[in-house]
Amino acid sequence: MVTISSxxxxxxxxxRETMAxxxxxxxxxxxxxxxxxxxxxxxxxxxxxLRDDGALELFATHGLKAESVxxxxxxxxxxxxxxxxxxxxxLSLEDAPSHxxxxxxxxxxxxxxxxxxxxxxxxxGQTLGVLVVQNxxxxxxxxxxxxxxxxxATILAEMVATSDFDNLIKPGSDIDLRRPRxxxxxxxxxxxxxxxxxxxxxxxVVSNFIAEDTEVEKARLDAxxxxxxxxxxxxxxxxxxxxxxxxxxxxxxxxxxxxxxxxVNRMTEAIDNGLSAEAAVERVQNDTxxxxxxxxxxxxxxxxxxxxxxxxxxxxxxxxxxxxxxxxLPDNAVLVAxxxxxxxxxxxxxxxxxxxxxxEGGATAHVAIVARSxxxxxxxxxxxxxxxxxxGDDIIIDGPAGQVHLRxxxxxxxxxxxxxxxxxxxxxxxxxxxxxxSVTKDGVEITLLHNSGLVADLPMLDDTGASGVGxxxxxxxxxxxxxxxxxxxxxxxxxxxxxxxxxxxxVFRLLDIGGDxxxxxxxxxxxxxxxxxxxxxxxxxxxxGLLRTQVRALLQAANGRPLKILVPMVTETFEFLQTKRVIAxxxxxxxxxxxxxxxxxxxxxxVEVPSLLFELDQLLPEADxxxxxxxxxxxxxxxxxxxxxxxxxxxxxIALPRLRAIRxxxxxxxxxxxxxxxxGELAGKPIEALALxxxxxxxxxxxxxxxxxxxxMILNLDLKPIQDEIAEALSVGANGLTVRQLLTAWVxxxxxxxx
Numbered sequence: 001m002v003t004i005s006s007x008x009x010x011x012x013x014x015x016r017e018t019m020a021x022x023x024x025x026x027x028x029x030x031x032x033x034x035x036x037x038x039x040x041x042x043x044x045x046x047x048x049x050l051r052d053d054g055a056l057e058l059f060a061t062h063g064l065k066a067e068s069v070x071x072x073x074x075x076x077x078x079x080x081x082x083x084x085x086x087x088x089x090x091l092s093l094e095d096a097p098s099h100x101x102x103x104x105x106x107x108x109x110x111x112x113x114x115x116x117x118x119x120x121x122x123x124x125g126q127t128l129g130v131l132v133v134q135n136x137x138x139x140x141x142x143x144x145x146x147x148x149x150x151x152x153a154t155i156l157a158e159m160v161a162t163s164d165f166d167n168l169i170k171p172g173s174d175i176d177l178r179r180p181r182x183x184x185x186x187x188x189x190x191x192x193x194x195x196x197x198x199x200x201x202x203x204x205v206v207s208n209f210i211a212e213d214t215e216v217e218k219a220r221l222d223a224x225x226x227x228x229x230x231x232x233x234x235x236x237x238x239x240x241x242x243x244x245x246x247x248x249x250x251x252x253x254x255x256x257x258x259x260x261x262x263x264v265n266r267m268t269e270a271i272d273n274g275l276s277a278e279a280a281v282e283r284v285q286n287d288t289x290x291x292x293x294x295x296x297x298x299x300x301x302x303x304x305x306x307x308x309x310x311x312x313x314x315x316x317x318x319x320x321x322x323x324x325x326x327x328x329l330p331d332n333a334v335l336v337a338x339x340x341x342x343x344x345x346x347x348x349x350x351x352x353x354x355x356x357x358x359x360e361g362g363a364t365a366h367v368a369i370v371a372r373s374x375x376x377x378x379x380x381x382x383x384x385x386x387x388x389x390x391x392g393d394d395i396i397i398d399g400p401a402g403q404v405h406l407r408x409x410x411x412x413x414x415x416x417x418x419x420x421x422x423x424x425x426x427x428x429x430x431x432x433x434x435x436x437x438s439v440t441k442d443g444v445e446i447t448l449l450h451n452s453g454l455v456a457d458l459p460m461l462d463d464t465g466a467s468g469v470g471x472x473x474x475x476x477x478x479x480x481x482x483x484x485x486x487x488x489x490x491x492x493x494x495x496x497x498x499x500x501x502x503x504x505x506x507v508f509r510l511l512d513i514g515g516d517x518x519x520x521x522x523x524x525x526x527x528x529x530x531x532x533x534x535x536x537x538x539x540x541x542x543x544x545g546l547l548r549t550q551v552r553a554l555l556q557a558a559n560g561r562p563l564k565i566l567v568p569m570v571t572e573t574f575e576f577l578q579t580k581r582v583i584a585x586x587x588x589x590x591x592x593x594x595x596x597x598x599x600x601x602x603x604x605x606x607v608e609v610p611s612l613l614f615e616l617d618q619l620l621p622e623a624d625x626x627x628x629x630x631x632x633x634x635x636x637x638x639x640x641x642x643x644x645x646x647x648x649x650x651x652x653x654i655a656l657p658r659l660r661a662i663r664x665x666x667x668x669x670x671x672x673x674x675x676x677x678x679x680g681e682l683a684g685k686p687i688e689a690l691a692l693x694x695x696x697x698x699x700x701x702x703x704x705x706x707x708x709x710x711x712x713m714i715l716n717l718d719l720k721p722i723q724d725e726i727a728e729a730l731s732v733g734a735n736g737l738t739v740r741q742l743l744t745a746w747v748x749x750x751x752x753x754x755x
Contacts, residue, residue, distance in 0.1 A: 125289025430708025434465025470701025630680025
């Protein structure tokens, strides 16, 4: 094991005292490099800081020419210092000038120094600078000296991150840690949000870096590791953590790392080198993160997330800080997280929340659906953003572009302020359209409806002028609860939803859980392909108590008012008939209880499984209406997991094969005189909505924010010539053009507003 000398521990104590002294920042930094040089018995100690322009600037030196401070710079990757900064690994040389990367700077006078040891100064895996010692004589720097320098660099990293360091920075410049960054992700919810970062899972702030007693610190680390291992084992022993589930696999990975001797030994060595237990955890994670961030293997990068989470858990145990303890938000807050569920999002004050940014998450993730329902701007798949920002950083989310600007420049900020003003004018423009009938210029009436799942977004019916709710996702109540909602709780929710909707129709989809819609308190078996497994109405018919309770709640909540019930994921007509029999029995039960039951109860089927396309003439005589769920239908038609961006983006949902499938449903609805509604994500996108109208669909349900743009498009549209061309393309092809290209040409020809 590498251990550090008592003199080096003395250096750490001297550094702590120096950082506490009432010195000017440059004087403090000059004293620190002198202390390091003395302790390391080096002729030179220099500290370079990475600037936001990619240059490494000499901020302090002992041994080089004083006039070179703040004058000497190296580009990232240039010279030995630039090489260390780029690769984030230490470099020890007995004859530095002979190294191919050696770069001579005449103003420093460093050519006479032979031996060289440089280490990266890291924070959250990011390179902040480089710490160097040099000697005139040939000298081998051993592991103990490298470890001592890395430990010292941990202290310097915290100094660089403080505001006291700012007055050392030249006007018009900044350090790389705080430079503006732009992340390209995936749009989860439209809109633009300007605000300040709030980390959903904030990093633990380490305030005590230096160990007073290394044996005490090692005992603290051992106790914290034991406590964390017990908590992981306890979670794995829970009944809902079944073998093969994603949650269990993550926890198994945590358990593997938590018991890894190499990881534990590195932290113990850092304590032996004079750091406190929490500083040792941070130091080891910094080194690990810096190495893994520079890997291209996606498996290794995924393991980086696991190690980050595990290190944060360990830090919380060591510092007795709880997880997500703080839910208070500043005004204009933007949540940044690796990932989060819809229940976690709903714990925050939505009046102050402007947006969310996730490192993971796709457009069909349930937190994204909730964000759209609440009108919260959201972007997903912004890689590594949680480790690149701090609570309080300025941030801008460009929802439509799927871009996030962290610490934006004044020019970028002004651009988005102007966009927000334009967007506000557009919202006012859309609001002025809310009472206008949704009819095309050539007289085709299109019914516009909301998708919903929360009572909180139903008041927006008045703002948008929508005709009603085409899809109320009842599963959200189950997903955000810690236990199965009682009958009375379901009744309360449905009754409140109907009261807000008033005379406007509201379609309640029966519980659609399973697959990627995880409800933790309901046990489920492991499935190789859960999207095609035990979910939705299959689960409901197999667990009739769950289905009957929900139907009873809907009937009692209606209390004699008209009621529309939608049956999800119908695969064959017999499943729909089975569900209707359950509903009929519950109607009789409620009547016997003396509760008023409406004579206007309609039961519809969700068309999202391709096999149902070949049973439409058997299904539609039995159904009062049908709704198309484009998310699953497109997923199943293309055999492309909608949550996997590597394949889900490969297939255009309005390409001819998918559009032909949708037209089958529209034509069957007309044959049988039954209304057909599109309630998937397609209906809320202008070009996609135009494609749906082009195949004869006249009922579109979408997120509230999409109503205005879609209505404006409809009001400026001559639909019939577009329908004629698309009909021909569906029959004989489109002469090498895609449906999207045909529609885009019509948009330009008719000057149709599409966003």
